[in-house]
Amino acid sequence: MKKILLVLGAGYSGLMTAIKLDKNTKQLDDVQVVLVDRNKYHQYLHLAYEVASGVKKASDITVPMTELLRNRGIQFVQATVKGIDLKGKMVKTDKGDLAYHELVIALGSEPNYFHIKGAETFSMCVSSVEVATEVRDKLKTIFAREKSPRIVIGGGGFTGVELAGEFAEEFKCCTTIVEGSNTLLRSWNIPAFSQKVEQVLTEMGTELVFGKFISEVKPDAVILNDGTQIECSLFIWTGGVQGPRVVSESGLKTGKGNRAIVNEFCEAEGFKGIYVVGDCAMVKNPETGEAVPQCIEIALQQAEVVAKNITADLAGMPRTVYVPKFSGLIVAVGENFGIGKIHGIELEGQIAQMIKRIIHLRYVYEIAGLDEVVKEKL
Numbered sequence: 001m002k003k004i005l006l007v008l009g010a011g012y013s014g015l016m017t018a019i020k021l022d023k024n025t026k027q028l029d030d031v032q033v034v035l036v037d038r039n040k041y042h043q044y045l046h047l048a049y050e051v052a053s054g055v056k057k058a059s060d061i062t063v064p065m066t067e068l069l070r071n072r073g074i075q076f077v078q079a080t081v082k083g084i085d086l087k088g089k090m091v092k093t094d095k096g097d098l099a100y101h102e103l104v105i106a107l108g109s110e111p112n113y114f115h116i117k118g119a120e121t122f123s124m125c126v127s128s129v130e131v132a133t134e135v136r137d138k139l140k141t142i143f144a145r146e147k148s149p150r151i152v153i154g155g156g157g158f159t160g161v162e163l164a165g166e167f168a169e170e171f172k173c174c175t176t177i178v179e180g181s182n183t184l185l186r187s188w189n190i191p192a193f194s195q196k197v198e199q200v201l202t203e204m205g206t207e208l209v210f211g212k213f214i215s216e217v218k219p220d221a222v223i224l225n226d227g228t229q230i231e232c233s234l235f236i237w238t239g240g241v242q243g244p245r246v247v248s249e250s251g252l253k254t255g256k257g258n259r260a261i262v263n264e265f266c267e268a269e270g271f272k273g274i275y276v277v278g279d280c281a282m283v284k285n286p287e288t289g290e291a292v293p294q295c296i297e298i299a300l301q302q303a304e305v306v307a308k309n310i311t312a313d314l315a316g317m318p319r320t321v322y323v324p325k326f327s328g329l330i331v332a333v334g335e336n337f338g339i340g341k342i343h344g345i346e347l348e349g350q351i352a353q354m355i356k357r358i359i360h361l362r363y364v365y366e367i368a369g370l371d372e373v374v375k376e377k378l
C-alpha cells in the first residue's frame with residue numbers, strides 16, 4: 001500500500017504544495033501525491049475581476065488540470081470535499097471517501113457576510129471564476145434592460161477597488177463603493193497609496209461613501225447604518241472572507257475569521273501530520289504577532305515549507321520553520337493605472353501594471369512552463 005499524501009484544494013497553495021511534494025518524493029516508490037479540487041482546472045483568482053467586467057473570458061484565467069499535471073506524478077481527483085474525519089484519517093467527498101497518510105488542507109476562503117440582513121441572498125461575490133462569470137452575465141442583462149444602472153460594491157479593499165476600476169472603465173456606469181472606515185485599502189496602511197487610488201477612482205466617476213456600514217441588502221437597494229438607502233441594480237460584496245466551514249467543522253482549532261490555527265511548521269495546532277496552508281490558515285508573523293495577510297505570495301511560501309516538512313516527516317528529518325516574507329503588492333485600477341510597492345520600490349501608473357503582469361507570468365511559468373506563458377495574452 002502506498003502512503004497517500006492528500007492535498008485538498010488546487011488553488012495557489014494546494015497546487016504548489018502538490019507540485020513541490022511530487023518533485024521532492026520522485027525517488028520514493030511507496031508514496032503517491034493525490035490532489036483534490038471541485039473544479040477540473042486551476043484558476044488565476046487574482047484576475048477574476050477582469051472576467052466579471054467581461055475584459056477576459058473564464059478560459060483566459062483557467063488552466064485544465066490535465067495540462068498542468070501531464071508530466072507530473074500527481075493523481076488528480078475532481079470532487080467536492082464534504083467533511084474531514086481527522087480521527088479516522090479520511091476525507092469525505094461527493095465522489096467517495098479518500099484515506100490519507102498525511103493531509104494538506106488548502107481550501108481557500110468563502111465570503112463572510114457578518115450576518116448583514118439579506119446580504120447572502122441578494123449579493124454576489126467575486127470569489128471564483130464561476131461567480132465572476134455569473135456577475136458578467138448578470139451585468140449583460142442589466143445593461144440590456146436599463147439605461148444607467150448603478151452598481152454598489154460593499155467593501156473598499158483590494159477586490160472592491162479592482163472591480164470598481166474595471167466597471168468604471170468598461171461600462172462607464174455609476175459605481176458606488178461603500179466602505180466602513182475612512183479610507184480605501186485600509187489594511188494596506190499606506191495612506192499616500194489610498195489617497196491616490198481614491199483620486200483616480202473619483203476621476204473615473206466612482207462614488208466613494210466612507211464611514212458607513214451596510215445594515216441591510218434588498219433585491220434592488222442597500223440600506224446603510226444611518227438609514228440612507230442606495231438604489232442599485234447589482235450589489236457586490238467584497239467586505240470580508242472567512243475560512244471554509246468544512247475546515248472549522250472538522251474539529252481543527254480556528255481563530256479570527258474561522259481560519260485554522262497552525263504552528264510554526266504550518267501544521268494544525270494539536271494535529272500531527274495535518275498541515276493547513278493559504279487563506280484558510282491562521283499564521284502569525286513571529287516578529288509582529290499579527291496574522292499574515294491572505295495573499296498569493298504568502299500562500300505560495302507556505303506551500304513550499306509544507307512540501308519540505310512532509311518530505312522531512314517521511315525521512316524522519318527535522319522540519320523547517322515558516323518565516324513569512326512579504327515583498328509587496330500592486331493594486332490595478334482599470335487597464336492603465338496601478339500602484340504599489342515591491343521590495344521597497346514604489347511603482348505607479350503603467351509601470352505598476354506591467355510589473356503586476358510580469359509577476360503573474362512568472363507564476364504561470366512556474367506551474368505550467370513556457371508553453372502556457374506563450375499562450376497568455378499580453
Ligand SMILES: Cc1cc2nc3c(=O)[nH]c(=O)nc-3n(C[C@H](O)[C@H](O)[C@H](O)COP(=O)(O)OP(=O)(O)OC[C@H]3O[C@@H](n4cnc5c(N)ncnc54)[C@H](O)[C@@H]3O)c2cc1C
Binds near residue numbers: 049279
Ligand atoms: C477578485 C480577487 C482578486 C485578488 N487579487 C489578488 C492580488 O492581486 N494579489 C494577491 O496576492 N492576492 C489576491 N487575491 C487573494 C488571493 O486570490 C488569495 O489569497 C489566494 O487565492 C489564496 O490561495 P489559496 O490556495 O489559499 O486559495 P484558493 O486559491 O482560493 O484555492 C482554493 C481551492 O480550493 C478549492 N475548493 C474550495 N472548497 C472546496 C471543496 N469543498 N472541495 C473541493 N475543492 C474546494 C477551490 O476550487 C480552489 O481551487 C485576490 C482574491 C480575489 C477574490
